[in-house]
Amino acid sequence: GALAGIVVNRAFDRKVGVSAMVSTGNEVGITVSECLEYFAEDPRTQAVALVVEGVRDGERFRRAAARLTEVGKPIVALKMGRSNTGRRNALTHTGALAGSHAAWQAVARQLGIVEVETFDDLVEVAGYLSRERRRRYRGVAVVATSGGASIMTADQLEARSIALPRLAPATVAALGGLLPDYAHTRDNPVDVTAGLSEALFGRVLETLVADPGADAVVAVVTGARGVERAENVSRVASESSKPLLTCWLGGSLTEDGRKLLDAREVPCFRNPRTLALALAGARGFEAARAAWRSRRPIETRGPAAVALPPRGGLAYAVLADLACRAGVPQVPEALVGTPEEAARAARRLGFPVALKVLAPDLPHKTEAGALALGLATAGEVRSAAARLLKRTRGARVEGLLVQRMVSGVEVLVGVTRDPTFGPLLVIGAGGVQAELLADTACRPLPVSRQEIVTLLGEVRALGVLRGYRGRPPADVPALVQAIAGLTRLAQRLGARLVSLDANPIVVRERGHGAFAVDLLVELTAATGAG
Structure with missing residues (x-):
């Protein structure tokens, strides 16, 4: 409850309206999810400022947050328990499982939850989003007195992909008639210097508001004329059809001006980072809302569930068959038992081939020495099979898997069950580099095909799918289908699913498909299984 009181105190200080304050404590009487459900339907609430350690019911939380997104009420969240120590303290303090931070971020990105790290950010960003409905920003014009x-402001905006477009020629010409000769910057961002009169400063603001390429205007104020400058900004903001935000960098000498802006509900931020976070959060929320309202989750098709053994995993042949029926394309392959059978299968499939020992206790075949690649003759296959079987003696071998070799971009695709939010789709760089690079993106299931495309764009290493250094573009539509x-x-x-991996899916050049070349599943035992 103490932290909630701090947030409310700071909100009152900044003249941000508070419709309600709820401290859920250890959630014996009421949960965070129940509060979100209430605020989604509360006509007085326009945004939610959330300080949260852990979430007890991930599915209910997601439904409540989704409802807020649908009705246009952003959640601004200060999520604690991101560090190992923080997660441990969250568990002992509230009895809730904080869950992995990656899972929380996946939910936040899917639903447009704006993440912040400080109380000041929480109050300023939530206050802005509760008042401002114009949230689509293609470009922002910046004017500063320094x-x-x-x-500094341009750096923060561009770090969050908020464009500062070049000003229109008419705008540049108009500024040339307003600014003194020593104010050399006549383009975006505009530096008017500290000595400009209030009358001219107001006209500069009006000129920037009229620029057709600017969807919002940011005024960065450093001077000592606090109240005068605030009156000027307030007047232009009240007459503007575009959002006019201020970044008020001064301290006690200009505090009266900042208070005047707060009282008149003109967006006012104490540093450029928080201002940029608010603009990016507003834009991200609107994008997430549009995507959520139009999304079409991937249909299950066929049987809603499959019969599983009461304990243990699935034999590879069963898993491969289920994957095929679900629409996961696989390379031509054959499961055999002896080196001679492997050689015959290789002739049938066509060289070169890969050879693997299948055993449930050898999930990572490279480290176990249970894999041979690029085998070009029947003799090579026969020798490799004998060698691999000898090397893996003592393992619970299901057989030898012979696969036709395919080349292309390798992509890791998996589903893992988070204890709070359930199954998450994870996409990253494939092959043996997956864990080393730790370059992944994830979303909670179910997802839409568009969300899969978005995830692929979030993994830096997968930029090669678009083509790189002479390599042709990969078959991304086929990859999306496979995922x-x-x-x-x-x-x-x-x-009962704990995790499901296809590592890798090999994506060939455009028009030639994408194929899973390795499948691995982990299941929990059925309830009551001995």
Whole structure:
């Protein structure tokens, strides 16, 4: 409850309206999810400022947050328990499982939850989003009374992909008639210097508001004329059809001006980072809201669930068949028992081939020495098979898997069950580099095909899918289809699924498909199984 009181205190200080304050404590009487459900329907509430350690009911939380997104009420969240120590303290303090921070971020990105790290950010960003409905920003114009402040603001905006477009020629010409000769910057961001009169400063603001390429205007104020400058900004803001935000960098000498802006509900931020966070959060929320309202989750198709053994995993042949039925394309392959059978299968499939020992106690074949690649003759296959079987003696071998070799971009695709939010789709760089690079993106299931495309764009290493250094673009539509099939398989495996991996899916050049070359599943034992 103490932290909630701090947030309310700071909100009152900044003249941010508070419709209600709820401290859920250890959630014996009421949960965070129940509060979100109430605020989604409360006509007085326009945004939610959330300080949260852990979430007890991930599914209910997601439904409540989704409802807020649908009705246009942003959640601004200060999520604690991101560090190992923080997660441990969250568990002992509230009895709730904080869950992995990656899972929380996946939910936040899917639903447009704006994440912040400080109380000041929480109050300023939530206050802005509760008042401002114009949230689509293609470009922002910046005017500052200091060259350094204009550069600092531009850095923060561009770090969050908020464009500062070049001003229209008519705007540049108009500024040339307003600014003194020593104010050399006549383009975005505009440095008017500290000595400009209030009358001219007001006209500069009006000129920037009229620029057709600017969807919002940011005024960065450093001077000592606090009340005068605030009156000027307030007047232009009240007459503007575009959002006019201020970044008030001064301290006690200009505090009266900041208070005047707060009282008149003109967006006022104490540093450029928080201002940029608010603009990016507003834009991100609107994008997430539009995507959520138009999304079409991937259909399950076929049986909603499959019969599973009461304990243990699935034999590879069973898993491969289920994957095929779910729509996961696989390379031509054959499961055999002896080196001679492997050689015959290789002739049938066509060289070169890969050879693997299948055993449930050898999930990572490279480290176990249970894999041979690029085998070009029947003799090579026969020798490799004998060698691999000898090397893995003592393992619970299901057989030898012979696969036709394919080349292309390798992509890791998996589904893992988070204890709070349930199954998450994870996409990253594939092959043996997956864990080393830790370059992944994830979303909670179910997902849409568009969300899969978005995830692929979030993984830096997968920029090669678009083509790189002479390599042709990869077959991204086929990859999306393969990932959709894997999510379908995960949903069919049901509540006993712990994890499901296709590492890698090999994506060939455009028009030539994408194929899973390795599948691995982990299941929990059925309830009551001995």
